[in-house]
Amino acid sequence: MAYTISTWLAIYFVLWWVTLFVILPFGVRSQHETGGASPGTDPGAPTISLMGKRLIWTTLLSAGIFAFALAAYQAGYFSIERLSKLMGLPF
Numbered sequence: 001m002a003y004t005i006s007t008w009l010a011i012y013f014v015l016w017w018v019t020l021f022v023i024l025p026f027g028v029r030s031q032h033e034t035g036g037a038s039p040g041t042d043p044g045a046p047t048i049s050l051m052g053k054r055l056i057w058t059t060l061l062s063a064g065i066f067a068f069a070l071a072a073y074q075a076g077y078f079s080i081e082r083l084s085k086l087m088g089l090p091f
Helices: 005-023 053-076 080-086
Strands: none
Touching: 005 053
């Protein structure tokens, strides 16, 4: 089954967003935890978000996962026949 470039980009796009939502909670310190809550803000709001660092980590991690999945697909581990046999479904 041949995929086009747009299909691979769509898969990477979805994988990138899922990876971002996995990475977001790591290392977040709230205003309540640091004791430096500003008046009028929620105590659970983060003190420093470091979004640039998180976006770089998301891109690197999702590229690694995508490369691994693409290599497994090229090797035949993610073929429809193999996956249906693993799940016990007739193909």
